[in-house]
Amino acid sequence: MMNEPQLFQLLKNEVLLNYQKHYPYFQGNWKQFSSQDIQNLIDLIDEEQKQRISEKWIYTHLKPETNEKLPRKDMLDILCQFCGFSGWDEFVFINRKEDLPLQNNKKKQNYFWIIGIGLMLILFIFYWTKKMKTDSKTIEIQDEFTQEKIADEDVKVYQIDDNKKVPVKVEDGKATIDSVSPETKISVESPFYKKREVEVAKSNTENQILLMQPDDYALMLKAFMQSDIKDWQTRKEQLQKILADDLEVIVMLPNNLGAEYYNKKEFSEKLVIPTSTIKKMQILEIKNNSEGKIQFIRIKQE
Template identity: 30%
Template sequence: MKNRSKEISAFRKLLEQVAIAFRVDYPSADPDISKWKGKVIQDFQEDLRQKAGGSISEKWFYSHAKNRPAKLPRIDVLDLLSNYAGYQGWNAYLGQYMQSGVYRPKSDRKKLLWMVLTAAILIAGVYAFIPRKNTYYFCFVDADKKEAITEIAIDVIILNEEESPRYLKSDSLGCFSWTSREKYIRFIAQSPYHKNDTIYSSFSGDSDREVRLRTDDYALMLDYYSNRNVKDWKRRRAELQRLIADDALIFELLPFQLGVEIYNKEEFIQKLITPTQSLQKLEVIETAYKDGQLVKLKFRIKQ
């Protein structure tokens, strides 16, 4: 009975290591595996299938990962999770766990405690002189729809000083992570259907931070027109109808301080869904939203 209790504790620790392994490719997932749900569980099932050659059901996940089970799962599932976490199997993992010092006899505990404290002091002294690594997390959001950009991968170019540019892509959740000893990060976000943007951010230890990208309507409409994609063209028009309030105030600042031109909703939507040169040069200056709809917009056509 005592050994069974230790094995269940070892299983719970294994789930923590499984969560760590999963967050290597899915950094936005909660470190606590018991809080996973929906899409995260589905992504884990697929990642487990690809990396360990097997899978578990959602029912199993809710029974064993989200609750505190009174008994161990089947040995084949234990082997599968152990392989995913980097071990040769459950027995190999359990052997290392039992030898880790957690269950040493009482007579050895004082000696072990002094050894651990001494090692901790030495490590802390060395660590104090080593620059810490900072991990940055960013998620891309469509500035108009206020939704995560997941349909296409965003190209990310890291531009920190004294380093060659590094190239990344956002993951299936529209996010990416980057680890560096620098206290800031500078990167370019590129997308075929969004305006490119350069982001500069200092490290603050926050969780995921949003990067809002504006839709490049010229590139989007040009693609729809050139490929005769009537369905998506109509969908974009319907999106704009929902996003822009019927009584929105829309101003174009004319060049050379000639004044402003006022558009109604339908006129502005027609401008956005026609791939002209002026649309390519359209630059948004100011926006205001109310109840999720655009109620005010100022823009200009760059000369």
């Protein structure tokens, strides 16, 4: 009979399998699970279970190859529910039954049926999409107030068709959608602007302008990191206003060396005095709390 750490390893495998149903192009393991995969998983659980797990928790409990201690039961319940179980108790009960090999065979058979049906649906959707495609469309992304193009590195654009989210390359502030169907949408995301998801305009014009509303606090933080402000006291006071007390900062280190974690006090101390290291940091993601203050930051250190 499997012990609890072994059962948790089995649950981690179930989480990966369920993640691959939403992102079939990921065929790796937890060691190969990237920061983008982690964010995708957090968003999936938030959307389906209305529960939130932190990036730090995933690094602590899911990324390691082995786990000596079992996480809290409430977190195990969230993962089990994400995989289709009522909770940890049901997961343990099912996987400790003596006829586990038979159940696994039934599961495999069910997976084959699901894969077969899924392939048929994909072929049908592909055929239907081919029939519905029209001309390409170019989306120019601008700041709502300045009407200036937003820097390519500051935005990510995704094309959404049939609930599939595909990255679109941005060049010179423009994103070109090669194949537009009546249901095509685009999602524009940026750490410095509020996310927008809109339908591609159904018109005969080739170009479309999309105005993005700036996040003032995020742009202020970017300016702090890139400027040469010498008045550290002023900078400290301004940071106190825009950063939430429960701030979490994840800094992704270069050369796959892992990540560093900072709280508000630690991160503010790094920003008070400008350094060349701070200026080389690239903000990847910012999240605000209900009061508009910055609550989470993900940074790439070059």
